[in-house]
Amino acid sequence: MDFALSADQKAIRETAEVYLAEAADLARLREVIAEPAGFDAALWAGLAGEMGFAGLLVPEAFGGAGLGAVEMALVLEQTGARLAVIPFFETAVLAVQAILAAGTQAQKLALLPGLAAGRLKAAFAFAPAAGWAGPRAIGPRLALSASGWVLRGAAGFVSFAHVADVLIIAAAGPDGISLIALPASTPGIAIERQQAMDLTRPYALLRFADVAVPDEAIFGTPGGGGAAFTHVLALASGLLAAEQTGGAAFCLSSTVDYAKQRVQFGRLIGSFQAMKHEMANMMLRVESARSAAYYAAAAIDEAGAELAEAAAVARAWCSETYQYCAGEAIQLHGGIGFTWEHHAHLYFKRARSSASWFGDASEQREAIAQLILREQS
Numbered sequence: 527m528d529f530a531l532s533a534d535q536k537a538i539r540e541t542a543e544v545y546l547a548e549a550a551d552l553a554r555l556r557e558v559i560a561e562p563a564g565f566d567a568a569l570w571a572g573l574a575g576e577m578g579f580a581g582l583l584v585p586e587a588f589g590g591a592g593l594g595a596v597e598m599a600l601v602l603e604q605t606g607a608r609l610a611v612i613p614f615f616e617t618a619v620l621a622v623q624a625i626l627a628a629g630t631q632a633q634k635l636a637l638l639p640g641l642a643a644g645r646l647k648a649a650f651a652f653a654p655a656a657g658w659a660g661p662r663a664i665g666p667r668l669a670l671s672a673s674g675w676v677l678r679g680a681a682g683f684v685s686f687a688h689v690a691d692v693l694i695i696a697a698a699g700p701d702g703i704s705l706i707a708l709p710a711s712t713p714g715i716a717i718e719r720q721q722a723m724d725l726t727r728p729y730a731l732l733r734f735a736d737v738a739v740p741d742e743a744i745f746g747t748p749g750g751g752g753a754a755f756t757h758v759l760a761l762a763s764g765l766l767a768a769e770q771t772g773g774a775a776f777c778l779s780s781t782v783d784y785a786k787q788r789v790q791f792g793r794l795i796g797s798f799q800a801m802k803h804e805m806a807n808m809m810l811r812v813e814s815a816r817s818a819a820y821y822a823a824a825a826i827d828e829a830g831a832e833l834a835e836a837a838a839v840a841r842a843w844c845s846e847t848y849q850y851c852a853g854e855a856i857q858l859h860g861g862i863g864f865t866w867e868h869h870a871h872l873y874f875k876r877a878r879s880s881a882s883w884f885g886d887a888s889e890q891r892e893a894i895a896q897l898i899l900r901e902q903s
Contacts, residue, residue, distance in 0.1 A: 531600075538597055542604040545577065550608040552869050555726070558611045559872075564728040565689045570612040573605075574644030580618045581642025583626075588638035595761070595826035599768035599819060606772030609726040609876055613647050613686035619765050620758065621648030621694045628705045628745035628754035637692065637707060647689055649710070651681035651732050652696035652755070658683070658882055660889075661759055666734055668699035668706070668748065675748065677706070677714075677737040687717050687730035701749025708743055724879035726872060763884040764822035764837030767844035770880055771815045774848040777855040777873050778808045784859055804858060808851050815840075815847040835897050842890035845881035852877040 531539070549569050558566045574580035582598050584590020591597075598619065605614055618641070625637055640646035654665035665681040677697060687693065687710070695706045710717065714737035720729045745751055782805055785796030795801050822840035825832040852874040856863040863870045881887065 535597060535600060539600040539604070541577070542573075542579065542601045543607075545573065546604045546608045546610065549573075550610050555609055555611065555869070555872070559725045563689065564611060564725070565613075565686065566611045569610060570614075570644065570647070573610070573612065574614060574617065576644075578642070578644075580614065580644045582618065583622050584638050584642040585626075588634055588642060590638065590642040595765060595823040596820065599765060599823040602765055602768040603772035603775070603816075603819075606769035607776040609773070609872060611726050611728075613649065613689065615762075615766070615769060616650055616686050616690075617641055617646070617648040620650035620762050621692070623758045623761050624650065624694045624705055624745070624754065625707070627757050628751050629707075630746065632742070633707065633745060641692075646691045647686065648692050648694055649684050649687040649690035649730075650694045650696075651684045651687065653682055653684075655680040655682040655731060658885065661756065661885070662703075664696055664698040664703060666695050666697040666732075668697035668704050668739065668744075670700070670748075671736075673738070675739040675741070675744065677708075677734040677739050679734055681732045681734075683720065683722070683729045684732050685727050685729055687732055688719055688728065693732070696751065696755050699749050703752040703755050704748050705745040705751035705754060706739055706743050707745070708737070708739070712737055714738070722879065724875045726876050727879060759884055760834050760837045761826055763841045763890075764819075764826055764833065766880060766883055767815070767819040767822055767837070767840035770841075770844040770848040770877070771812065771819045773873055773876055773880075774808075774815060774844070774851040775812050777848075777851040777870075778805065778812050780869070781805060781808065781855045781858050788860075801858060804854055808854055811847040811850055815844045818843050835894060838890040838893045838897070841884065842887040842894070845877075845887045845890070848877040849874075849881060 549572055578591060579601050581590035582593045586592040622641055625634055641648060652664055654663055665679050666677055667679040669676055669678060690710045693708050693710050695708065697704050697706055714735045716733040718731045720731050722729045785801055786794060788795045818840040822836040825836035856870045856874060859870055862868050
């Protein structure tokens with residue numbers, strides 16, 4: 527695989543970096559998380575709509591750019607660096623990939639153009655009410671009643687569900703896992719905000735009270751979405767690593783900037799050997815995390831057998847790197863790093879919450895071990 531970026535890819539990265547630095551600076555981030563909705567509508571309209579980044583992975587036939595995972599990773603690294611409080615990952619990655627993997631032509635035509643243009647925001651619901659409990663632990667239940675298919679149960683920690691227009695739901699049923707698309711306003715669906723540690727990615731609990739599910743809302747056949755669901759989780763896990771890398775890189779750069787300004791004992795703190803060593807350790811982790819994340823993105827584009835392993839490796843390392851760098855940023859900023867007014871705690875909390883998405887580092891390593899054993903048998 528050639529990891530040299532093309533001119534177009536460099537332009538995508540630079541455009542996203544410049545735009546987000548201006549539209550999603552730390553002052554704006556503070557304003558957004560203080561608002562009841564906890565959602566930056568202006569940033570969504572700009573990044574997803576005007577700039578068209580929500581449609582990067584959508585084929586041109588459905589109104590998208592028809593680009594690949596590497597291009598998406600370039601943008602996600604920048605949204606991660608700025609803790610963008612928008613359902614970009616949920617819409618542009620999770621929802622789009624679920625529809626592409628399992629949706630019919632009619633479903634793609636109905637949903638993808640709106641998602642690509644930023645007119646629709648999406649949320650992806652599947653985990654039990656208590657949160658992630660493994661890739662096959664599904665909260666919602668699809669059952670066949672006298673009047674047709676109905677959705678019951680609950681899904682917990684669904685990010686940005688409270689602002690979503692469409693819900694992509696993975697539901698367990700008698701024949702397996704089904705993927706379903708329903709408007710968030712569907713009767714019988716209750717969306718309750720959940721209090722979470724991470725203020726930059728709001729969550730909600732979804733309750734399904736005998737929600738009528740028309741046949742055209744089910745991707746493919748009922749119970750036939752298991753393979754697509756597994757594929758989407760692996761793909762999303764690999765791309766989440768790019769977002770985590772962006773957050774870790776910002777923790778490093780902001781710490782270096784601070785070390786160049788803060789004076790202690792008559793010297794810039796960046797001149798102390800201990801500080802240099804710690805920032806060097808952060809840099810080594812960030813650079814290796816970036817390599818792992820982009821290898822996973824390239825594996826997605828190659829559509830080969832490496833995807834599951836590359837995604838698991840990237841997530842395990844990037845999760846730990848982000849948590850390490852966020853923790854070191856707090857320590858190296860000294861007393862101010864521990865205050866509510868400083869941004870360091872927001873990155874630390876995002877690092878911790880994103881590490882739990884789709885399985886933490888220990889689960890990812892277990893998945894790697896199982897893949898190796900399977901290859902050797």
